[in-house]
Amino acid sequence: MIKHSILFIIFLRAYTLSVSQPIYFEKLYDFQTRGEQLSTVLVDDSVIVVGGSSSSNSSDIIGLFIATDMHGNSQIEKLIDPKEYFRIEIRDIICSRNSFYFSGTGFPKSSIKAQPLFGKLTMTGDTIFMKSYGTPGISDISREITVINSNRFIITGTKVYPDSLQGQAKLTCVDSSGNLIWQTEYGNNSWENGSSTVITMDGGLLTVGTRDYNSSIDRDILLVKFDSLGHAQWEKTYGGNQMDGAEWMIPCYNGGYLICGYYNVHYDNVPEASIYKGWVLKIDSIGNIIWQKKIGNTGLFRGGFHNILQVKDSSYWLVGGYAEGYSKDKGWLVHISKDGNFLNEITIVHNPAYYNYTWDLDMAPNGDLVICGWTYNNDSTYYDAWLLRVDSNGCQTPHCMPVYAPAPAEDSLLLYQNPTGLSVTEKEKNGLSIYPNPGSGIIQISLPALRGEATFRLYNALGQAVLEQQIPAGTKRLNLDLSTLPRGWYVLRLQSNERVYSAKLILE
Numbered sequence: 001m002i003k004h005s006i007l008f009i010i011f012l013r014a015y016t017l018s019v020s021q022p023i024y025f026e027k028l029y030d031f032q033t034r035g036e037q038l039s040t041v042l043v044d045d046s047v048i049v050v051g052g053s054s055s056s057n058s059s060d061i062i063g064l065f066i067a068t069d070m071h072g073n074s075q076i077e078k079l080i081d082p083k084e085y086f087r088i089e090i091r092d093i094i095c096s097r098n099s100f101y102f103s104g105t106g107f108p109k110s111s112i113k114a115q116p117l118f119g120k121l122t123m124t125g126d127t128i129f130m131k132s133y134g135t136p137g138i139s140d141i142s143r144e145i146t147v148i149n150s151n152r153f154i155i156t157g158t159k160v161y162p163d164s165l166q167g168q169a170k171l172t173c174v175d176s177s178g179n180l181i182w183q184t185e186y187g188n189n190s191w192e193n194g195s196s197t198v199i200t201m202d203g204g205l206l207t208v209g210t211r212d213y214n215s216s217i218d219r220d221i222l223l224v225k226f227d228s229l230g231h232a233q234w235e236k237t238y239g240g241n242q243m244d245g246a247e248w249m250i251p252c253y254n255g256g257y258l259i260c261g262y263y264n265v266h267y268d269n270v271p272e273a274s275i276y277k278g279w280v281l282k283i284d285s286i287g288n289i290i291w292q293k294k295i296g297n298t299g300l301f302r303g304g305f306h307n308i309l310q311v312k313d314s315s316y317w318l319v320g321g322y323a324e325g326y327s328k329d330k331g332w333l334v335h336i337s338k339d340g341n342f343l344n345e346i347t348i349v350h351n352p353a354y355y356n357y358t359w360d361l362d363m364a365p366n367g368d369l370v371i372c373g374w375t376y377n378n379d380s381t382y383y384d385a386w387l388l389r390v391d392s393n394g395c396q397t398p399h400c401m402p403v404y405a406p407a408p409a410e411d412s413l414l415l416y417q418n419p420t421g422l423s424v425t426e427k428e429k430n431g432l433s434i435y436p437n438p439g440s441g442i443i444q445i446s447l448p449a450l451r452g453e454a455t456f457r458l459y460n461a462l463g464q465a466v467l468e469q470q471i472p473a474g475t476k477r478l479n480l481d482l483s484t485l486p487r488g489w490y491v492l493r494l495q496s497n498e499r500v501y502s503a504k505l506i507l508e
Contacts, residue, residue, distance in 0.1 A: 022368055022391035026350065027072035029385040030377055036385035038372035042093045042100075043362040050372050051090035051102055052385060072387060084108055088117070092145045094153075096176070098123055103142045103155050106132060116142035116157050118174055131178040135159070140170065144248075146197045146205075151176045156194040156207060159185055169194035169209050169222070171230055184230030192222055196249040198257060201285065203228045208259050210245040211237060221246040221261060223287050236287040240264065244279065248307045253314050254338060256284050260318055262304030263294050278305045278320055278332070282340060291340045297324060297500075303332065307360045311392070312367070314338040319361045319371060331358030331373060333394050346394040350375040350386060358386075367392035434492070438506035441483040447476055447494065454496040458505075460488065482507060 029036055036054035043049075069075060087107035094101050100121040105114045119130035133155075134140040142157040155172040168187030171194065174180055186192060191212035200206050204227045211222040220239035226232055238244070242264030249259045263279035277296030283289055296303040303322030310316050318334040331348030349356050354376035361371045369390050377384040390396045433446045447454075456478065458467035466485060471478065471494070487507050494501040 022366065023070055023364075023389055024391070024396050025072045026388045026396065027386075028350070028375070028377055029074075029387070030382075037357075037374040037383060038385045038387065039089075039091055039359050040093045040102075041360045041362050041370055041372040041387070042095060043364050043370055048362075048364075048370055049093055049095070049100060050385070050387060051093045051104075052372070052374070053087075053089050053104075054385070072389070084110070091143045094145045094147055096147060096153075097150050099128070099176075100125075101145060101153065101176075103145045103157075105141050105157075111136070113137060114139040114141055114160075116140040116155060116170075116172065118142070118145075118153070118155055118172075118178055120176070120178065129178050131174075133172050133174070133180055133183065142172075143194065144196045146199065148173075148199065152181065154197050154205060156197045156209075158193045158209075167191045167193060169207060169224065171197065171205065171207065171226065173230065182230050184226065184232075186224050186226075186232050186235075195246055198249055198251050200225070204233070205230070206249070206257065208246045208249040217243060219243045219245055219264075221259065221281075223259075223283070225287075234287075238281060238289070243276075247305060247320075250308050250310060252282070252338075253310060256282055256290055258282050258308055258310070258316060260305035260308045260320075265294070276302045276304055278303045278318065278322070278334065280305065280308075280316075280318065280336065280340065293336065293340050293342070295334060295342070296322060302329075305332075305334070306358075309361050309363060309369070310338075311363055315343065317361060317369060317394075319358050321357055328353070329355045329357060331356045331371070331375075333358065333361075333369075333371065333390075335394065344394065346390075348388065351377075356386075364389070369394065434503055434505055438508045439482070440508050441481065443480045443482055443505065445478040445480065445492070447471070447478060448501065452496060454494055457493045457495075458482075459491045459493065460486075466490075 036052065038050050038052035040051045041048065085106040086109050088104060090102050090104040092103045100123070102119050102121070104117045106117045107114055115132040115134035117130060117132055120128040122128060139160040140157060141160070142155050144156045146154040146156065148154060153174055155174065157170050157172070158167050159170040160167040166187070166189060168185040169192040170183065170185050172180070173182045192209060194207055194209040197205050197207045204225060207224045207226065209222050210219050212219045218241060220237040221244060223236045223238070224232055225234050240263070244261070244263050246259050246261035249257055252258055259281045261279050262276045265275040265277055277294040279292070279294050281289055281292040301322065301324055303320065305318045305320035307319050308316055315335060315337050318336065320332045321329045322332045323329045333346040333348060335343040335345065337343055348358050348371070356373070356375040358371050358373040361369055364370060369392065371388045371390065373386045374383045375386045376382070388396065435444050452473050454471040456469045456471050457465050460466050485507055490505045490507065492503045492505055
């Protein structure tokens with residue numbers, strides 16, 4: 001039998017740091033089990049808490065609570081052992097009144113049906129309670145926790161009916177002791193899932209999820225407005241005629257709400273199931289779309305966003321994953337402005353030969369980003385829990401200069417890959433360099449070794465392609481006369497069969 005466990009990791013400040021000083025680390029956590037997966041991260045003052053699950057070939061259930069210093073070095077380990085379950089999946093963690101609360105899904109030893117879980121921990125990781133609110137014989141899945149006040153929480157999830165292709169979005173309201181206040185379900189004989197809930201200005205609730213129309217290739221984003229007691233008031237759906245969905249939603253500083261997820265694009269010459277883009281929608285209080293962005297390359301691209309963070313300047317960071325062609329999945333960090341304009345993106349890879357997943361993020365007091373997920377370990381044998389701390393630009397090394405530019409176009413968004421880490425510089429990026437930069441006329445670009453033909457494009461600040469050339473295999477240097485172009489900054493993109501290179505250029 002497979003062993004599953006809860007994983008919590010706490011990072012404690014070991015010394016006083018200047019709020020302007022970034023801290024960088026990338027850590028894998030291996031507890032000699034088959035796999036550890038982090039799905040949620042929370043930064044609260046001087047503590048970083050991470051939750052997830054792990055598994056091994058043992059039949060025992062082991063929960064782990066790990067305390068580390070601010071560089072990710074383990075200091076404390078404790079066990080959490082809910083013996084009535086053979087599998088635990090933690091999906092969200094929040095902090096309220098000096099306690100941690102988590103939601104997730106448990107699989108009881110007495111039944112194969114999943115049950116929704118809500119638990120409370122002390123600040124040192126001791127279990128105060130863990131309760132379930134499911135129906136015998138019916139599978140329930142819990143995802144996000146929404147804080148209504150210090151004594152009331154909403155758990156968003158899905159109720160799956162046995163022996164049918166039907167599920168319903170489910171909201172569960174509990175108090176701080178885990179006592180059930182009310183539950184509600186929503187659906188219309190299709191398959192509805194609940195993913196994320198926010199509080200509305202009138203004290204009600206807005207829940208986002210998905211609706212499947214009894215078909216394996218037709219899914220939309222579902223948005224439902226409830227009053228404060230869980231009575232449905234209205235719904236809206238968003239999507240095309242393929243598999244589109246939502247993973248998370250947050251309220252925005254300037255009003256409205258931001259939804260992130262994925263959008264399935266259909267091309268006549270490509271199997272539609274392979275084409276997914278990250279999808280971001282800004283909506284108003286009644287569900288009208290203010291703006292939306294579909295982010296990802298053309299071709300065999302699979303991408304999507306799992307979570308959103310709005311930072312102090314009102315811009316948004318999106319975390320998720322993507323893969324191009326038949327390559328392995330990569331972590332994906334995308335930065336957009338408050339109006340949805342593309343700013344920059346980072347590809348996050350620990351082990352280029354295997355899968356890399358980034359799932360959640362939060363912000364440290366000094367503006368650093370903390371990202372969690374899972375990846376194959378250094379021996380490429382099993383998954384390990386994966387945690388990174390990067391600076392406010394998404395960089396993992398000092399003096400990193402990420403490329404800041406709006407996306408060229410929704411169907412040709414620049415993507416760059418950096419298998420060795422997160423650092424991106426404007427003068428050299430994995431063999432691509434520009435001289436002089438800034439420049440004003442003739443620009444010399446040194447190219448990496450090209451085994452095949454490549455396409456070179458230059459984009460202006462509006463995301464418009466102003467220059468395009470085909471570069472023969474073996475070309476080492478490219479000289480361009482850009483004296484006729486207006487002053488400003490540009491983004492260069494070189495795309496070969498193997499990878500994509502990008503760099504920033506300033507014309508004076």
